[in-house]
Amino acid sequence: MDEDKIVLIGNETDLLHSGYNFAIKAEGKRFPSSVHFTHHAILASLKLPDPIIDELLCTTSSDVQQKAMVILQENMPDGHDLNTLGGYLMTSLHSYSLQGLRLRAEHDKEFERTLMKTNEALLIVCDEKNAQVGIGMDDKTFMEWMAKEKADSRQISYWMKHQHTKPSDLGHNWLGKYLMWLRFETQEKRKQGLLQRETFLVPGISKEKDDKVAMISINDLLICLEGIFRPLSNYYAFPFEMKGERYRSVEHYAYEKLFNSLKLDDKAIEKIQTTPVPLDVPTVAGKVLRSLEISAETIAEKTTKMDRWRQSAMKHKIYHNEYLQQLLLSTGSAILVDTSIGDPVWTCCASETELQHLLTKPYVTPQKLIGFMLDGEQKTTPKSLRHLYGNKSGLLLMELRERMSIHTTSRIPLLSAINTAPLKSIVTPNVICFTPESVFHPLYPAEIRCSHDGPPLPSPAHYVATQAAKLLNINKEDTEYILEETSSIQCWQRLHEVIELRGRGLELEQTWWMDKRMQFIKESLQLLFDQHPPLLRCLLDTGDSLLVYCSRFSSMDAELSIGMREMDFRWWMQEVGMSTQTLIDMCSHPMAFRPPYLGGNRLGLILMELRREFVLQGVFPQQLPELQLTPDSILGTNSPSENFMTSEHFDILQPWNYTALWINPLFLLAKDGHPEAMVQCTRIKTSPRMVTIDDEKVTEMVQNLVTEESHDATLGRIAAEDLRAVFMKLCGRLRTKMETLDRQAMEIAMVAMETHRLQSIRRSLSDTNDRSEDGPSSSSGPSISAPPVPSNRPRTPGSHPPSSSSYRMPAGRERDRDDDRDGRERDRERDSRLPSSASSSAIAAGIAPGSASSSRKERMEYKIPTTSRRKFGKDRERGPEKSSMSSDRGRDKDIPSKKRPHTSPPSRKTMPSSPKKTAPTPVTPAPVVPPKPKRNPDEELSDGEILSTDEEDSN
Structure with a gap:
């Protein structure tokens, strides 16, 4: 019963009430409700006349109990009174009330469905007329009473279980108890119907x-x-x-x-x-x-x-x-x-x-x-x-x-009895499943020693084989045949192969199968956990959960495993509504009394016994090292080893182990008409793609494929897992090659950037040297990174004085400085040619002659140089006439001026005044050269060609 939930049932108008009007048939009679049947059966058991008892059938459900008491008092059996019949009447009331509810459940399926929907909740009958059948108050009064008493659902449940402690205001709730018992019976009947098979x-x-x-x-x-x-x-x-x-x-x-x-x-x-x-x-x-x-x-x-x-x-x-x-x-x-x-x-x-x-x-x-x-x-x-x-x-x-079987119904168990009482008392509803691939199985390949100075055994299965050889008197040749195999699976199968083939006598084999086999398995696992603390911690970390060994059902190991896959077992256990305590009881029953194909799970119970013994010895999991594996790896979840059978050869790499299906309790349930169960039990696992890990073999095959011309015959001879390894090897090489090429491309880009920077410095130094030799006006390019070198030649009329700035200017500022200086000179020349009237009008307008130059100076900002491709090689030898021409940016287009390359901006220091220049000789403008077509970014440079800054920016 779930103590946290309460379902309130009303009076006779409630579907779950025994007085609800629903006709039931019993013993050839028809009763309006189950409460009519109950009191009619009580009076009939006292052998009262039928015509008198039948008067109850004309009474309403709420008055049946009072009417039955009146009939009994009027027709009291000889030698009895209510005091002498009190105990019998109470017992009969309980018995016939429950029988009437059973008949109601058989005839009224809606009543049964509604009752089962209450699950495990506490049922309280809020009938204010009867404090014995109900609690003596209606639902509203009951809720107010609970608030007054400050009682919750757990407290009500406690009072219902312990009648001597409940308050006097609270009734006995007999009908609620009848209904809960009927609900339990129905649940158990359904379970038995799912577990028992027809013969x-x-x-x-x-x-x-x-x-x-x-x-x-x-x-x-x-x-x-x-x-x-x-x-x-x-x-x-x-x-x-x-x-x-x-x-x-x-x-x-x-x-x-x-x-x-x-x-x-x-x-x-x-x-x-x-x-x-x-x-x-x-x-x-x-x-x-x-x-x-x-x-x-x-x-x-x-x-x-x-x-x-x-x-x-x-x-x-x-x-x-x-x-x-x-x-x-x-x-x-x-x-x-x-x-x-x-x-x-x-x-x-x-x-x-x-x-x-x-x-x-x-x-x-x-x-x-x-x-x-x-x-x-x-x-x-x-x-x-x-x-x-x-x-x-x-x-x-x-x-x-x-x-x-006609003469006896007793059946012997196939294993020695195990004390399951301590396990059931502490087990939780949690279930942990493991497979033969888990660390809990005797097949786990972990070395153990029987003594400190004894030789190591490859696995617990080898310990079992060693002890079995001594018990069954297996000869030396067969013993060596069993133990020479280091694989635990092969050793285990060879042991049972020798026992099956040779035969060791009925008494010895009976002792082996029923007792010693499980004893040796327990001893081997105890040695395993004692000598490997991380594995012991894995066992202790399972707490008090039920451990279930999931493996294929086989006649040889029927008592060792549960006989199902994990996903089938969990679905089946939920479908039949089985608890962990019930499952332990069922596994301890003889095979004849268990559902078909349900194993004994003795290995799981042995592990639970060992876990309990280690806990009683004071071993705490926090004191032990942790095993660095995932839970799925520790338990072998969804492993193909679930298809393992001792009597048949087993290879874990075979695809059959992933798709194998065998009859089990869930399959039997599905064949009875449960389509959802059929979908679940026919699910198969996805087979992984195997890959060869022998690197030398794979490398040799890759070399053969590279050197041979025809590959069809070669590929046909290679196994699928080898081909996958070859493909992965080639993909790895391709990935490495691509990474190498990317790294080389980055190195080339870095070298190109460094080359460009060095070439820019070289050109800057060359331009600076030209200006120092020919004067600033004849420089063929801007100084990008080298400071101007003052000239020692005598100053000639019309030439610019050397700049007094000794610091290095940013690239592009020299051009702006020279342009501004030339602009000021042209303004002065123009002002000198203007007539006085124009000059006066300009003065009258409040415009100073040099205001235009000043305003341009104020508006001038630093600009990132956008130089065109600089001349080098033979282009530099064509003379200063063409190379010194520059456009007069920001000035009138009709004023002729010679083109100059970019120059640095003017120095902020005071510049020495320059003598007036004579009127410049008109120069024929150079023909407009169409812009160079945009270069394709993917186009490679020719030998000796260098990409300029402008082209880099435009690209």
């Missing part, structure tokens, strides 16, 4: 005494005769006595009978008796018969009796061994399949993986699977499934199980 009766292979075909009961579970179920197979080396003779196995018995019927000598029979492995008996018998040159007709005539001999020996073996009987009964109603490599009629040629995948198909049912095994003529069996015919050994075992 089907199908015809077997034998006939009864009345010539009727023996019927066998089956469900969806399929179990192969391997692992702990291996002794049930005819090909298991289980010695037994029959008619005074001792035989190694059922196969030994059948072939000895065949040799006796052929009247072969004792030497030939001895060869059969001395064959240790039952699977080798047919091979040895075939060699003996060929050596004796017995006709095929004679052999065929005698082999027809071998089925009867095998069947009689198998029954004798099981009926005379109690453990084998209990082991057969522990399979419940599962389909038994013998996948041994033997007689195809007595065994099944399909593997457990194939059969599990086949059962995922919606059209394949357990009945059809048995039909495929019995269809000898193959009339209805698809061509691709004809190899399923046979499995006579499994069918006969199911017939024997059907006969023995």
